[in-house]
Structures are given as structure tokens and as C-alpha cells.
Amino acid sequence: MRHGKKFNHLGRQTAHRKAMFANMACSLIEHKRINTTVAKAKALRQFVEPLITKSKEDTTHNRRVVFAYLRNKYAVTELFKEVSVKVADRPGGYVRIIKLGNRQGDNAPMAMVELVDYNTTYNPNGKKKAKTTRRGKSKKADAVESVDSGKETSSEEK
Numbered sequence: 001m002r003h004g005k006k007f008n009h010l011g012r013q014t015a016h017r018k019a020m021f022a023n024m025a026c027s028l029i030e031h032k033r034i035n036t037t038v039a040k041a042k043a044l045r046q047f048v049e050p051l052i053t054k055s056k057e058d059t060t061h062n063r064r065v066v067f068a069y070l071r072n073k074y075a076v077t078e079l080f081k082e083v084s085v086k087v088a089d090r091p092g093g094y095v096r097i098i099k100l101g102n103r104q105g106d107n108a109p110m111a112m113v114e115l116v117d118y119n120t121t122y123n124p125n126g127k128k129k130a131k132t133t134r135r136g137k138s139k140k141a142d143a144v145e146s147v148d149s150g151k152e153t154s155s156e157e158k
Contacts, residue, residue: 007043007046008039008042008043010039010040010043020040021043021044021047021048022069022070022071022072024036024040024044024047025044025047025048025051025069025070025075026070026072026074026075028044028048028095028113028114028115029048029070029075029078029079029083029115030074030075030078032114032115032118033112033113033114033115033118033119034112034113034114035100035110035111035112035113036110036111036113037103037108037109037110037111038097038099038109038110038111039109041097041111041113042097044095044113045095045097045113047069048094048095049092049093049094049095051066051069051070051079052079052083052084052087052094052095053092053094054066055079055080055083055084056084056087056088058080058084063076063080066079066080083115086115086117086118087115087116087117090116090117093116094115094116094117095113095114095115095116096113096114096115096116096119097111097112097113098111098112098114099111100112
């Protein structure tokens with residue numbers, strides 16, 4: 001029976017699980033992107049998104065609540081100063097999970113967890129960079145010989 005099992009315990013005791021999520025969340029805030037298994041990524045999303053929501057309002061109480069979860073003052077500072085500014089207008093969904101395939105050793109499904117607003121290459125709402133086309137001479141044009149007053153010269157000899 002699964003009574004009262006509302007989240008994935010990941011085969012760990014409570015203290016180990018909380019410490020693991022705190023470490024993973026600090027790494028995510030610091031590096032903006034981490035690789036982990038799909039199960040841990042989904043559980044981390046449930047752990048870190050409420051903390052990012054709390055960081056939108058910079059009060060002493062919210063800082064203390066977030067610090068109780070993360071237990072790293074540098075991560076809390078980064079979260080409240082930089083991350084909260086970027087996600088200020090976003091109503092939720094701060095974390096993106098991209099599946100990467102299976103791990104070589106044990107075939108575990110892997111995923112990349114990243115903060116949505118920090119990915120500049122995959123941002124559908126962001127401004128798109130103008131594409132520039134570079135056209136050079138084609139190989140046929142280099143090979144074609146031009147005839148100049150009865151003498152054959154290639155474009156390389158000019």
C-alpha cells in the first residue's frame with residue numbers, strides 16, 4: 001500500500017535525502033545547470049521551485065526560511081541577488097529538465113536540470129540573433145578556366 005507516499009523517497013533516509021537535495025539545489029543555483037538522474041531531477045524540481053518563489057520577495061524571514069533548507073549562505077545570497085531578479089516576472093516553472101539518455105555504467109536514465117532564464121541558446125521568448133550568410137566562391141567557379149586571348153589560365157594563376 002502506498003498510503004501517505006506523496007513524493008519519491010529515492011531509497012534514502014530522511015536526513016540523507018534532505019542533505020542531498022540541499023547540495024543539489026546549491027549546485028544548481030551556483031552553476032545554473034547540473035546533470036543527474038531523471039528521478040532525482042524531478043524530485044529536485046519540487047524542492048527548489050518553492051525556494052525560488054520565496055526569493056522573489058527579499059525579506060529577512062524569507063532568507064531565513066530558504067537558509068534552513070539550503071544551509072549555504074553563498075547560495076542564499078546568489079539566489080536572492082541574481083536569480084530572483086531574472087525570474088521576477090515569471091509566475092512559476094523556473095527549472096527545465098532535459099533528458100540526456102542512459103548512463104554508461106548502470107544504464108540509469110540521465111537528465112540535465114537547468115534554470116530556465118539562464119539558457120540563452122534555448123529561450124523561445126528571447127530575442128533571436130540575426131543570421132548572417134557567408135557565401136564564398138563555389139568550387140566550380142574556382143575550377144572553371146577563363147580563356148584570355150587564346151591562352152588558358154585558371155583563376156588560381158591570376
